[in-house]
Amino acid sequence: xxxLCLSTYLSAAFEHYPADPxxxxxxxxxxxxxxxxxxxxxxxxxxxxxxNRHVGVSSGKRFxxxxxxxxxxxxxxxxxxxxxxxxxSIFGDEHYSEKMWCLIMGRQFSDRLSIGMGLMYYDLQxxxxxxAGSWGINVGWNMKLDDTLYWxxxxxxxxxxxxxxxxxxxxQVLVSALTYTPIPQANVIVEWEQDTIYxxxxxxxxxxxxxxxxxxxxxxxxxxxxTTAGIEINYKQIIINYALSTHSHLDLSHWLGLGFSFR
Amino acid sequence: MGYDAETSVSEEDLISAQQIIATPVTFNxxxxxxxxxxxxSLTDIEIINSxxxxxxxKTNRDLSPAAEYLVQSIQTVDQxxxxxxxxxxxxxxxxxxxxxxxxxxxxxxxxGILLEKDPWEKNIADHNSIYVQWNSENVQMITGxxxxxxxxxxISWRTVAAHKGFETINTLPRQGKxxxxxxxSNEYWCTRGIGGEWKTDYGQVSFSLGRTxxxxxxxxxxxxxxxxxxxxxxxDLHQQNQLLENAATVMWSRDLQFxxxxxxxxxQNIEDPSKKQVNAASASMFGSKQWNNWHIFGESAFIKxxxxxxxxxxxxxxxxxxxxxxxxxxxxxxxxxxxxxxxxWTSSAAGETGIFQNVQVKYGKNKLSIYSDLAEKIEENNxxxxxxxxxxxxxxxxxxxKKHHFLVQYKKSNQSEENQTFYPDITAxxxxxxxxxxLYKYKPTRKLDLxxxxxSTLYNDNQKGLGFETRMNWQTPSLIITxxxxxxxxxxxxxxxxxxxxxxxxxxxxxxxxxxxxxxxxKIQIKSKKNYQMYxxxxxxxxxxxxxxxxxxRSALALxxxx
Numbered sequence: 001x002x003x004l005c006l007s008t009y010l011s012a013a014f015e016h017y018p019a020d021p022x023x024x025x026x027x028x029x030x031x032x033x034x035x036x037x038x039x040x041x042x043x044x045x046x047x048x049x050x051x052n053r054h055v056g057v058s059s060g061k062r063f064x065x066x067x068x069x070x071x072x073x074x075x076x077x078x079x080x081x082x083x084x085x086x087x088x089s090i091f092g093d094e095h096y097s098e099k100m101w102c103l104i105m106g107r108q109f110s111d112r113l114s115i116g117m118g119l120m121y122y123d124l125q126x127x128x129x130x131x132a133g134s135w136g137i138n139v140g141w142n143m144k145l146d147d148t149l150y151w152x153x154x155x156x157x158x159x160x161x162x163x164x165x166x167x168x169x170x171x172q173v174l175v176s177a178l179t180y181t182p183i184p185q186a187n188v189i190v191e192w193e194q195d196t197i198y199x200x201x202x203x204x205x206x207x208x209x210x211x212x213x214x215x216x217x218x219x220x221x222x223x224x225x226x227t228t229a230g231i232e233i234n235y236k237q238i239i240i241n242y243a244l245s246t247h248s249h250l251d252l253s254h255w256l257g258l259g260f261s262f263r
Numbered sequence: 264m265g266y267d268a269e270t271s272v273s274e275e276d277l278i279s280a281q282q283i284i285a286t287p288v289t290f291n292x293x294x295x296x297x298x299x300x301x302x303x304s305l306t307d308i309e310i311i312n313s314x315x316x317x318x319x320x321k322t323n324r325d326l327s328p329a330a331e332y333l334v335q336s337i338q339t340v341d342q343x344x345x346x347x348x349x350x351x352x353x354x355x356x357x358x359x360x361x362x363x364x365x366x367x368x369x370x371x372x373x374x375g376i377l378l379e380k381d382p383w384e385k386n387i388a389d390h391n392s393i394y395v396q397w398n399s400e401n402v403q404m405i406t407g408x409x410x411x412x413x414x415x416x417x418i419s420w421r422t423v424a425a426h427k428g429f430e431t432i433n434t435l436p437r438q439g440k441x442x443x444x445x446x447x448s449n450e451y452w453c454t455r456g457i458g459g460e461w462k463t464d465y466g467q468v469s470f471s472l473g474r475t476x477x478x479x480x481x482x483x484x485x486x487x488x489x490x491x492x493x494x495x496x497x498x499d500l501h502q503q504n505q506l507l508e509n510a511a512t513v514m515w516s517r518d519l520q521f522x523x524x525x526x527x528x529x530x531q532n533i534e535d536p537s538k539k540q541v542n543a544a545s546a547s548m549f550g551s552k553q554w555n556n557w558h559i560f561g562e563s564a565f566i567k568x569x570x571x572x573x574x575x576x577x578x579x580x581x582x583x584x585x586x587x588x589x590x591x592x593x594x595x596x597x598x599x600x601x602x603x604x605x606x607x608w609t610s611s612a613a614g615e616t617g618i619f620q621n622v623q624v625k626y627g628k629n630k631l632s633i634y635s636d637l638a639e640k641i642e643e644n645n646x647x648x649x650x651x652x653x654x655x656x657x658x659x660x661x662x663x664x665k666k667h668h669f670l671v672q673y674k675k676s677n678q679s680e681e682n683q684t685f686y687p688d689i690t691a692x693x694x695x696x697x698x699x700x701x702l703y704k705y706k707p708t709r710k711l712d713l714x715x716x717x718x719s720t721l722y723n724d725n726q727k728g729l730g731f732e733t734r735m736n737w738q739t740p741s742l743i744i745t746x747x748x749x750x751x752x753x754x755x756x757x758x759x760x761x762x763x764x765x766x767x768x769x770x771x772x773x774x775x776x777x778x779x780x781x782x783x784x785x786k787i788q789i790k791s792k793k794n795y796q797m798y799x800x801x802x803x804x805x806x807x808x809x810x811x812x813x814x815x816x817r818s819a820l821a822l823x824x825x826x
Contacts, residue, residue, distance in 0.1 A: 110826065112826060113347070113826060141349075143349065143824055145791065145793060145795045146791060146793040146795075151822060151824065153351075155378070155387055155388070157387075158387060158388050169385065172385070172386060172387040173387070174361055174380075176351060176353070176822075192353065192820075194353075194359055194387075196380065196384065196385045196386065196387055197385060200355070200359055
C-alpha cells in the first residue's frame with residue numbers, strides 16, 4: 001500500500017507540502033487563497049496578505065494511512081519593511097519522516113504587485129538508516145490584474161537542491177494560478193502545477209460564503225483525478241477548517257486546520 | 264513584415280517590437296527601442312532619429328509598413344518613474360515548455376530576468392538569465408548577461424544573422440549598435456560578466472568582459488559547442504556547462520568626415536574540466552559611408568592562421584528604387600567568438616565566397632522585389648577539394664490597398680552536391696528547389712480580415728509539396744480571435760512547405776509540414792483596459808487529408824502584465 005501511495009502521488013521525498021485545508025478543499029490547489037499562515041510554505045508571496053499576526057496549525061492523514069500523517073504550524077506577521085513568517089512541519093511516522101522548516105520574507109511593491117521568498121530546510125530521517133538535510137529556495141508572486149482577477153504563482157526549490165550522499169534531486173515545482181472573484185461571496189481558482197518529472201496537474205475549484213461565518217469549498221484536480229470538498233467556520237478571530245479529497249484507488253485523505261488572527 | 268515562414272527572426276527584435284506595442288514609453292525610450300530593431304531599414308532609422316517628437320514621427324509617410332505599424336502602436340508618456348512587464352508562457356507540445364520573463368526599469372536602471380525550461384528538462388530554471396543596466400547620457404554599464412553587437416557580424420553579433428530573402432535590403436546594411444542586455448532565450452549566445460559603453464568626443468567605446476560557462480567539449484584542440492540548449496539525456500547533461508570561456512572584447516567606432524569607422528578586438532580562452540585550453544584572438548575593422556544616394560559599408564576580420572574574412576556592400580536608395588549589392592569571402596575555420604555573418608553555410612569548418620543582390624521597386628500600390636545570391640563553399644581540408652556551388656533567386660510582386668492585398672512570389676535555388684561512394688570516386692550532381700507562394704488578404708471591415716495562402720515546393724522535379732491555408736482574424740476592443748486551417752499534400756521531407764504558426768507574443772514560430780497533414784488552430788487574445796492580456800492557442804493535427812483518427816493536440820497559454 002505504501003508503495004502504491006508513493007507511485008501515485010507522493011513519488012519522492014518532500015513531495016508533500018503543508019497545505020491550508022481551505023485550499024485543499026478547493027481542488028488541492030497550493031495557492032494560499034484564504035490567507036491561512038499554513039499556506040506560506042508553498043506560496044511565499046501570500047505572506048504579504050497578513051496585516052495582523054496570524055498563527056495556523058494543520059493536521060491530517062493522506063489516504064487514511066497513519067504512516068502518511070502530517071502536522072504543521074506557522075506564524076505570519078507584518079514587519080517594518082514588509083512581511084515575515086516562519087513555520088515547521090512533519091510528515092510520516094517514527095520509521096520514516098520528513099521535517100521541514102521555513103523562513104519567509106515578502107514585500108508589497110505596489111497595490112498590484114507582491115513578491116515573497118522562502119528559505120526552506122528539509123530534514124529526512126529513516127530509522128536505522130540515517131538522516132540527511134538540504135536547503136531550498138521558493139519564490140512567489142501575487143499580481144492584481146484588476147479588481148476581480150489575480151495572477152499568483154511560485155517556483156519551488158528554484159535552487160535545485162539535492163539530498164543525501166546520492167545527491168537525489170528534491171522536487172522542483174512550477175505553479176501558476178488565476179483567482180477570480182465574480183461576486184464578493186465567491187471565488188473561483190484555476191491552478192496549473194508542473195512538477196518537472198511528472199505530467200502537469202490542472203486544478204480548479206471554488207469557495208462560497210454560505211453564511212457570514214460559514215464558507216464551503218469544492219474542487220477537482222486531474223492527473224490523477226481527485227475531487228475535494230471542505231468547510232470553514234469563522235468565529236471571531238478563530239478559523240476552523242476541514243477538507244477531504246478522494247482518490248480513485250485509495251482511501252480518503254483528511255485535513256483539519258485551526259487558525260487564529262491577532263487583531 | 265514580408266518575412267517568409269522559413270525565415271529566422273531574432274528574438275531580441277520580437278521582444279523590442281512587443282515592448283513598443285504593449286508598454287507605455289517616453290519618446291526617447293521609444294526611439295532607442297525602435298533603432299535597436301534590426302529588421303527596420305536604414306531609411307526608417309534615419310527618420311526615427313531625426314524626428315523631434317512623437318507627432319512628427321507618427322505623421323511621417325515615408326516609413327516602411329513594418330516601422331509605421333510599430334510607430335502607430337507607441338503610447339508615449341512624459342515620465343516613467345518605474346515600469347515593469349511580466350510575461351509567462353506555457354506551451355504543451357510533446358512535453359511542457361515554460362517561459363517566464365520580467366523586464367523593467369526604474370530611473371536610470373533597466374533590468375531583465377528570464378527563466379526557461381524546455382520540455383522534459385528537470386530543472387525549472389534550466390536556462391536562467393539576468394542583467395542590470397545603468398544608463399546616463401554618455402555612459403552605460405551592464406552587469407550580468409549581455410552581448411556586444413559590432414560591425415556587420417564577422418566577430419560579434421546577435422543570435423541570428425541577417426536573413427537571405429526579399430527584405431535583406433533592410434537588414435544587411437545595419438551596423439551593430441554596441442553593448443546591450445541579453446534578452447534572448449537562446450541558451451548558447453550570451454556573455455556573462457560586465458560590459459560598458461562611453462560616448463566621448465573621440466567616438467564610442469564599448470567593452471565586454473565575460474566569464475561564461477558553455478555546453479560542449481574540446482576535441483583535438485577544437486571547440487565543439489552543443490547549441491541545442493536541451494538538457495535532457497545523459498549525453499546532454501554530460502556536456503552541460505563543461506566549457507569555461509573567458510573573453511574580452513573592445514569596440515571603438517566614430518563618425519569621421521569621410522564616414523563611420525570602427526575597430527573591434529576580441530580575445531578568448533576556452534577551458535574544459537581537464538584544463539585543456541583553446542585560445543583565440545580576432546580583430547576587425549568596419550565602416551560605412553554615405554555618398555549621394557549610395558550607402559557603402561563593409562567589415563574585414565583578421566584571425567590567426569587564416570586569411571582575412573571580408574564582407575562589403577553598397578545600397579542605393581531613392582523613393583522608388585532600392586538596390587543592394589554585397590560581396591563576401593570567409594576562409595575555412597574563420598568563425599570566432601560570436602560570429603554570425605551573412606552566409607549560406609553555417610558550419611565553422613566551411614568557408615565561402617558569395618555575391619548577393621536585392622532590388623525593390625515601388626510604383627503606386629505595387630512593390631516588386633527581386634533577390635539573387637551566388638555562393639561557393641570552401642572546404643580546404645577535404646582530400647579532394649570540391650567546391651559546392653549554390654545559387655538562389657527570388658521574385659515577388661505585391662499590391663496592397665486598404666481592403667485588398669495580393670502577393671505572388673517565386674524562388675529557385677540550385678546546389679551542386681557530391682556523392683562519395685569510395686574515394687576517389689566522387690560524383691557531382693545538381694539539386695534544385697522551387698518554392699512558390701500566392702497570398703490574398705481581404706479586409707471587409709475594420710474588425711475582420713481573411714487570408715488565403717497557397718505554398719508549393721518542387722524538389723528535383725519528382726518530389727512535390729502543396730499546402731493551402733485559410734486564416735480568419737476577428738477583433739473587438741477586448742477580444743481578438745484568430746483561426747486557421749492548413750491542408751498540405753507532401754511527397755517527401757525535401758518538398759516540405761512552411762506556414763506561420765498562430766504565434767503568441769514573443770514567438771515567431773512556423774509550422775513545417777513534411778507529410779500529408781491537416782491542421783486546425785485557434786488563438787484567443789483577451790485584452791484588458793487594466794494593462795494585462797491573456798492568450799490561448801489550441802491546435803489539432805491530423806496526419807492525413809481526411810480528418811480520420813484522433814488528432815494530435817497542442818496548446819499554449821500566455822499571460823502578459825504591464826505595471
